[in-house]
Amino acid sequence: MATGSGHYPIYLLHDVVKKREAKGVAFRLKVPSLRIDRGEKIALIGESGSGKSTLLDMLAFVLQPSAVGAFRFRPEEGEDALDLDASWQRGNLNILGDMRKRHIGYVMQTGGLLPYLSVHDNINLSRSVLGLRLDGTVEHLAEMLGIADQLKKRPDALSTGERQRVAIGRALAHRPAIVIADEPTASLDPYAAQNVMSLFLGLADEFNSTVILASHAWYHIKSLGLRRLAHRTTRSKGSKLTETVVSG
Amino acid sequence: MIRNLFKILRLATRDYLYEWQMSLCFVLGLAAVLGPLLVLFGLKFGIVGAMMDQLIEDPGNHEIRPVGSGHYDRAWLESVREQPEVAFLVPRTRSIAATIELASEHSSRIVSVELIASASGDPLLASDTPLPEGLTRVVISRRTADKLAVKPGDVLDGSLARRYRGQQERVHLDLTVAAVAPEQAFSRDGAFVSVQLLEALEDFRDGRAVPELDWRGTQADAERSYPGFRLYARSIHDVAGLRDAFADVGVDVHTRVAEIELVQRMDRNLTVIYWVIAGIGLVGVSLSLGASLWANVDRKRKQLSVLRLVGYRTRDIVWFPIVQALFTAILGWALALSIYFATARVINVMMAAQVEAGQQVCLLLEVHYAIALALTCGAAVIAAGLAGMRSARIEPSEGLREL
Incomplete structure (x- = not known):
């Protein structure tokens, strides 16, 4: 059901659960209900270990939920919503991979750049896998991110901040419907973090991408106009079970 | 899609060249085991071959004299x-x-x-x-x-x-x-x-x-x-x-049957000894190759996860370690062959006086080089393929967090 002018749900989740257990400590993430509309900018705030990354990974289809009520994904207006749970159940990871490569850009906490590729080729990686031609997008992104004169260098010749900008460039280069960013500025000093974050959100606007952002601190993004997801973490006695409930 | 397979091959090649020091270590490690094995086989083949030739060609060994x-x-x-x-x-x-x-x-x-x-x-x-x-x-x-x-x-x-x-x-x-x-x-x-x-x-x-x-x-x-x-x-x-x-x-006749049987028995014994050594060597080559390739794939798990995250399919990504393993196998084999050629030449020149003209103490045929290449590539592909499949099977999110 298209509701017009960009306000249609790109993600629609009901009763999605992911359970994990490590060293006798159980962890459970519950999502009773989550709707993310096209073009929204979502912030997921919480301390480390609260399950932010788990939710992001599920939204990027790189982590399979333990139990699913509904997990629907509609990247483009007018297309049928895809039942991703069915793909997971069938083990059809290639469909998930195809969805991801076309519609999702992912900014990792520490860049995740390939050391053997130049900055240009790292940014172009997400385009190259889709077979997109060079059309100046890479150069434009580099210009906007202030790394235009680094395009020929390898990642190990860049500063941490510059590497994060390359990672942002790569996540946006194929003009995805969604950009998922897991603490993209955690390794930067506050001033650089602010700088990179506003560059990122500005470019996401320009590319008309939905943004889902995880951060451990609300204060340095609260001025950026993001919708914050409701989020509650409880620890049982003796810390045997940590449960996080996210909805929005 | 073949196109993405080619892209993976290109990425694997660029990574292999970028990490040339590491790649060189793998190649040297392989050649260090394979080279001596080739020399050993060359000696066995050359010496026993010359002995059998002498046995066959010496007319005295064919003679039957009535007593x-x-x-x-x-x-x-x-x-x-x-x-x-x-x-x-x-x-x-x-x-x-x-x-x-x-x-x-x-x-x-x-x-x-x-x-x-x-x-x-x-x-x-x-x-x-x-x-x-x-x-x-x-x-x-x-x-x-x-x-x-x-x-x-x-x-x-x-x-x-x-x-x-x-x-x-x-x-x-x-x-x-x-x-x-x-x-x-x-x-x-x-x-x-x-x-x-x-x-x-x-x-x-x-x-x-x-x-x-x-x-x-x-x-x-x-x-x-x-x-x-x-x-x-x-x-x-x-x-x-x-x-x-x-x-x-x-x-009643006199023959050299006893001498013939002695050489034949020696050939059989030498062959057994050789195969024991070759077997150990082959296991050694496979293990050293397998261990280094396995460790290499493990080391690259994060990078392989990145490739998966940007949308490469598992079956394309598996080729990444396999291609690199093949590079190591072929280069290591070529280096081992150079080691063999140099050593064999020295041995043959040194021993030239002791053998008949045209005979070589250390000798391998083209088919032996081909067999060595096939075995090395086979072992490399199996090791890298298994390691690649293992790392492709893990959830990509696991690989990502380590980065």
Whole structure:
């Protein structure tokens, strides 16, 4: 059901659960209900270990939920919503991979750049896998991110901040419907973090991408106009079970 | 999609070149195990091969000599000659009668030589050597040729004596040197002559007439009998069978079966020892290759996860470590081959004096290089493929967090 002018749900989740257990400590993430509309900018705030990354990974289809009520994904207006749970159940990871490569850009906490590729080729990686031609997008992104004169260098010749900008460039280069960013500025000093974050959100606007952002601190993004997801973490006695409930 | 496969191959190549120091270590590690193994195999193949060649080529190993003297008639000898296992057979006359004194105008010496019955196909004479024939053409041994200072084409004076009707008698005959036999054919003073000439000399000594040479005497017997023969088997593998066949008809023979069996047993033992070492080496190569490739894939898990995150499919990504493993396998094999070539050359030059011309102590055939390459690539692909599949199967999110 298209509701017009960009306000249609790109993600629609009901009763999605992911359970994990490590060293006798159980962890459970519950999502009773989550709707993310096209073009929204979502912030997921919480301390480390609260399950932010788990939710992001599920939204990027790189982590399979333990139990699913509904997990629907509609990247483009007018297309049928895809039942991703069915793909997971069938083990059809290639469909998930195809969805991801076309519609999702992912900014990792520490860049995740390939050391053997130049900055240009790292940014172009997400385009190259889709077979997109060079059309100046890479150069434009580099210009906007202030790394235009680094395009020929390898990642190990860049500063941490510059590497994060390359990672942002790569996540946006194929003009995805969604950009998922897991603490993209955690390794930067506050001033650089602010700088990179506003560059990122500005470019996401320009590319008309939905943004889902995880951060451990609300204060340095609260001025950026993001919708914050409701989020509650409880620890049982003796810390045997940590449960996080996210909805929005 | 083939296109993405090519992209993965390109990425794998760029990574391999970018990490050239690491890649070089893998290549050196492989060559360090494979190179000595090739040298070992080359030595085994070369040494045992040369030994078997010598065994097969040395006519002495094919020879079957009757022990003592017997009475063998022509018909029986003919029937033996017709057996398929027999390569060469000529009758021999009594050895006491098979001598002659030779003199030459180039030398003052008179040399008494042994006469060896010969004919076409004599294994002691090279196939291109002119054969002794009739009553005039003989092939003399190297030693005799040197003593008499003669060369092929020269004419010798042969003489022999007998006591006939109470009188000492000496006859002379002209013998043309058809050829000089090589040293290894006969090392003493000797001459290869036709059976016809041997019979004539024996007849003379026994007091019988030889009309062809105008030597007088009594009439020859109608049926001639020979005390022995020279027999060579077709191959060393036929010697034991012929020996047993002769034993069955009561002819005691002397052969080199024992020596042949010794070398054959040595070949078998060496082969067993070699395969034990080669087996250990092969396991070593596989393990060293497998371990390093496995560790390498583990090290690259994060990078492979990134490729998955940007949308490469699992079955394309598996090729990433496989291609790199193939690079290591092929380069390591090439380096091992260079090590082998250099070592083999040194060994062969050092040992050249100890072996016959054209023989190599360390030797491998093209097919051995190909087998080594195939085994190495096979082991590399299996190790990298297994490791790649394992890392492709894990949830990409796990690989990402380590980055």
